[in-house]
Amino acid sequence: EVQLLESGGGLVQPGGSLRLSCAASGFTFSSFGMSWVRQGPGKGLEWVSVIGGSGGDTKYSDSVKGRFTISRDDSKNTLYLQMNSLRAGDTAVYYCVRVSGYYYDSSALDYWGQGTLVTVSS
Amino acid sequence: QSVLTQPPSASGTPGQRVTISCSGSSSNIGSKYVYWYQQFPRAAPKLLIYRTDQRPSGVPDRFSGSKSGTSASLAISGLRSDDEADYYCSTWDDSLSGWVFGRGTKLTVL
Numbered sequence: 001e002v003q004l005l006e007s008g009g010g011l012v013q014p015g016g017s018l019r020l021s022c023a024a025s026g027f028t029f030s031s032f033g034m035s036w037v038r039q040g041p042g043k044g045l046e047w048v049s050v051i052g053g054s055g056g057d058t059k060y061s062d063s064v065k066g067r068f069t070i071s072r073d074d075s076k077n078t079l080y081l082q083m084n085s086l087r088a089g090d091t092a093v094y095y096c097v098r099v100s101g102y103y104y105d106s107s108a109l110d111y112w113g114q115g116t117l118v119t120v121s122s
Numbered sequence: 123q124s125v126l127t128q129p130p131s132a133s134g135t136p137g138q139r140v141t142i143s144c145s146g147s148s149s150n151i152g153s154k155y156v157y158w159y160q161q162f163p164r165a166a167p168k169l170l171i172y173r174t175d176q177r178p179s180g181v182p183d184r185f186s187g188s189k190s191g192t193s194a195s196l197a198i199s200g201l202r203s204d205d206e207a208d209y210y211c212s213t214w215d216d217s218l219s220g221w222v223f224g225r226g227t228k229l230t231v232l
Contacts, residue, residue, distance in 0.1 A: 035221075037167075037221075044124065044210065044223055044224070044225045044226045045159070045167065045210055045212070045223040045226070046223065047220050047221040047222065047223065050220070050221075059219055059220055060220075061218075061220055062218070095166060095167070100172070104214060104221075105154060105214040105216065106154070106155055106173075106214070107214075108155075108157050108169055108172040108173070109157070109159075109169065109212070109221065110169050110172070110178070111169075112166040112167050112168070112169075113166065114165075114166050115166055
């Protein structure tokens, strides 16, 4: 059974930093791309970033480019999201999500973790 | 403002058929597969439809997806009370080089 468990969320002041982690199990982690998707309070889903299997191609949404960095440690089956220069608008539940296929543009976001809440406030 | 346009709400009575629309453009729906996600309150989204019209194992055949040009639809037949949820359409956008989502449609079973 695929399991994705996020951690690292919390309250941070504007301009601060936070690192999210996602522990994966139940599949061959290195073979799959992984992504982060966030959902602001009472809002819809917003894709944040993706990284290919074994650390391949990374992409970011315009709203986080230059501030967030996605990475992975395949030896630990763990995905990360380093978030710097945080803003109030980054407040959201952050979901760790598996990418179903090799090519992003023909892949689903097929398994989702339960999410971790990040609150940016003074 | 989302790249994909969905109605904010939809409703139906038990047993009815309901459709939810999703409108995009040539850089996303017009040239890519469409995906649909179901989200219950205080829960993570779940993949409902992939590659426009395919159902993951375990998803009832009451749920179906389709696409025509730059628009897509999710149809739910034999509506049940436990279908009440938010439904999101999504696809890859070549111009943005990322996945895009609609704002979600809240389905109410009357």
